[in-house]
Amino acid sequence: EIEEGVEEGDIPPDLFDFILGHEKVKDLIWKSINAERPVHILMVGPPASAKSMFLGELARLPFSRFTLGGGTSKAGLADFLLEFRPRYLIIDEIDKMPMTEQSILLSLMESGIVARLKKRMREIETITTTVFAAANRDNTMWAELKSRFFDIHLKEYSEADFVNISRAVLMTREKVDPGLATLIAGLLSRYTRDVRDAIHFGRLCKTEEDVRSLLQLKFPSKGLF
Ligand SMILES: Nc1ncnc2c1ncn2[C@@H]1O[C@H](COP(=O)(O)OP(=O)(O)OP(=O)(O)O)[C@@H](O)[C@H]1O
Ligand SMILES: [Mg+2]
Structure with missing residues (x-):
């Protein structure tokens, strides 16, 4: 399901305040937010390692949209990207995303190009979107999709x-x-x-x-x- 996101406003200064520890992850994500060109971030880690917490906070960014890997259809994702043109696309449980949908991400993440068929016409547009995603494991993801992310592996807590x-x-x-x-x-x-x-x-x-x-x-x- 694609959910409502924030439409306007500034980057909340208290982003990540409720997340304890993970200082290097916070630092990396801030760097990505401030980067001039997209660097997509994938967090892989065991249950209850604050991945969804991070994504929930990132959903507070202006022009951010949140989606679950298991929850969109192929047409849905392309339509959605072209209609909302999110600056940040937040995908939780991306390891559960169907392969057909991962293919839309390949071109979005590499070139910003999103294509869809509308009334038998091929519609192609370019948007600037940074993807933040999380997964428990990454062995079901295509290597070429993983390669488009700066992926980090969270360890079990000490x-x-x-x-x-x-x-x-x-x-x-x-x-x-x-x-x-x-x-x-x-x-x-x-x-x-x-x-x-x-x-x-x-x-x-x-x-x-x-x-x-x-x-x-x-x-x-x-x-x-
Ligand atoms: N570093 C942390 N700071 C604050 N709360 C945390 C932290 N790590 C885990 N929690 C708490 O643990 C619970 C699980 O966190 P979260 O849902 O973010 O985990 P997750 O990594 O997405 O797990 P899963 O892989 O099972 O989806 C939440 O209630 C969260 O608040
Ligand atoms: Mg989670």
């Missing part, structure tokens, strides 16, 4: 990152009491690096006993780390 990010998300967004947030982040760090696990525990648990009992249920083995 123990310290996991604890800090989980604790902060629990306390701020999830309104979990600081003591319980610290306990959940610390205990879970022995078993997982997935911030969503911490969020689930934060939503389900009111006491330390709740946390310990659910830990046994979810992670019956000794722990991964």
Whole structure:
């Protein structure tokens, strides 16, 4: 699905403020935003590594449009590009994008050329669009599409990152009491690096006993780390 985007205004100065860490990624994306000519960015990484958060923030850029890899048809993407002429095209889960649609991206990203058939006439236009995309894996993407991106691979969080990010998300967004947030982040760090696990525990648990009992249920083995 192609969603509404921002039509006007300046680049929000607080872009990425809610994303903890990832300083080099933020720096790279700012460089791309400020580059005179498009450098498309692809983020590849494990679940809950803030990829969608980044794309959500980029959808706040003026003349930005957000789309899901699984959600557009071939005609839809070309029509959409020509009608809206987005300065930034944000594609989450691009690894789920059908091959037929990836072909539209090939020419958009290389030359800005978008072509479509309209009333049996071939309509061709050139637009300037920077693509920001994310995927869990890139082995289903064409090599030639990947080559058009500056692609970066996000690593699983370290123990310290996991604890800090989980604790902060629990306390701020999830309104979990600081003591319980610290306990959940610390205990879970022995078993997982997935911030969503911490969020689930934060939503389900009111006491330390709740946390310990659910830990046994979810992670019956000794722990991964
Ligand atoms: N660095 C971070 N700063 C703040 N919140 C984070 C960070 N990393 C993960 N989170 C939180 O973890 C959850 C998952 O993040 P997000 O949806 O961006 O992950 P993702 O990389 O898109 O994962 P997936 O590959 O499963 O789609 C969100 O609630 C997000 O706020
Ligand atoms: Mg995501």
